[in-house]
Amino acid sequence: MRILVVEDQPRLASALKRGLEAEGFAVDVALDGAEGLWAARARSYDVVVLDILLPKVNGYQVCAALRSEGNWTPILMLSAKAGEWDEAEALDTGADDFLSKPFSYVVLVAHLRALLRRGVRERPAALRAGDLELDPGTHTCRRGDTEIRLSPREFALLEFLLRRAGQVVSKSEIIDHVWDLDFEGDDNIVEVYIHYLRRKIDLPFASHAIETIRGVGYRLAAHGG
Amino acid sequence: MRILVVEDQPRLASALKRGLEAEGFAVDVALDGAEGLWAARARSYDVVVLDILLPKVNGYQVCAALRSEGNWTPILMLSAKAGEWDEAEALDTGADDFLSKPFSYVVLVAHLRALLRRGVRERPAALRAGDLELDPGTHTCRRGDTEIRLSPREFALLEFLLRRAGQVVSKSEIIDHVWDLDFEGDDNIVEVYIHYLRRKIDLPFASHAIETIRGVGYRLAAHGG
């Protein structure tokens, strides 16, 4: 297990290196954002520990840059202050986990182990299938370059279909996940909303992106459609 | 996206429910560990928010029980006190993420979104015999590279034959498994549907993939045909 620690405070950096090596990890240290970015690109790590406040390039930028390059190595971000917005921003930038300083060594190792157990994440932040893209973070949806406005319910339905892209989902399953538990209405509501979605996301004269499996449910093609 | 919140403090529970529903999630609330365990078993959630200190069954136990049953729904654990050991233990019990109270709403949602983003569910393997392949998850069937469209009944019949590949299955056995229990019609319906399947899955000028054992039943060759 190879870990990259990007941390500009020499004391903390060397303490982490020593401690983690004692746990059996192989540890590389980068002392600023530029160096960290370079290291992360140069070799593949099992997890990256990334401070937010860094010289040259900050942690958010490093994280965003790696993600935009298709590098989905698990990233644990460290923040100097316990600002909540830091954390939200870190996770939305593409980090997998977050710790505010000061943290204890025990907690850090537990988080690292959890990240390692979880493995490389295979899915980018935005959900996508073909040229259809949906970002739960920003609540936006686009087909190619054109933005598509969706109502909350339409959005929730499409999100669910995208998370299950390629699989068939039944109408009752859809109702369970997209509607409230106490929803007592008819299955037909799903048909209606599928209809709304198709009207918005299908290109003219093209086949439906959301396929009907008669008697079973619906399926959104995993790779375009 | 359906979320289960297991939290015994009524104020917090209802605040979470309202807030998350406003975000477009469908939210169920369980007020103690036993209830939470029951709910998590009863239906499939996209993520579970689990307090550690709960009446009846505590959060660790709920988490461990679900994991031991093969339920890998993402779990976000909440701790009343910020004890570091709680967090390490939570992650080691099989939780995916951890928050200590008090936490802000923004942070909670960011964590939930990170968990949902990450959530991958593995699908059961496809059934196959020779170059014939049938995937119950995606409800697709293919012979070699060409996709074959099957009606629900045809699909169910072929699935049954594939699960019993190599064995002879009688018509009454087929009716028992593929048709409704109260089916009162004639055995001939099986012959008809075998015919439909052959028409769709057999290659021209080839022998039947589904063999007739006269007076006994049908058999699908286990290794191609």
Added chain:
DNA sequence: AGGCGCCCTGAGAGCCTGCTGAAGATCGAT
């Protein structure tokens, strides 16, 4: 070879499912 019974197969009727337009209900904003 002949007869019997099992199986195959084409046609068609009825049912059921999903699609769709429209109207009523609900909610929030102006």
Added chain:
DNA sequence: ATCGATCTTCAGCAGGCTCTCAGGGCGCCT
């Protein structure tokens, strides 16, 4: 209060699917 957007219900329609039926073929037994 009014308007607009969204959510939900309803009903008619079209087409696919299921099942029945009847005629014919073929294997198996005597």
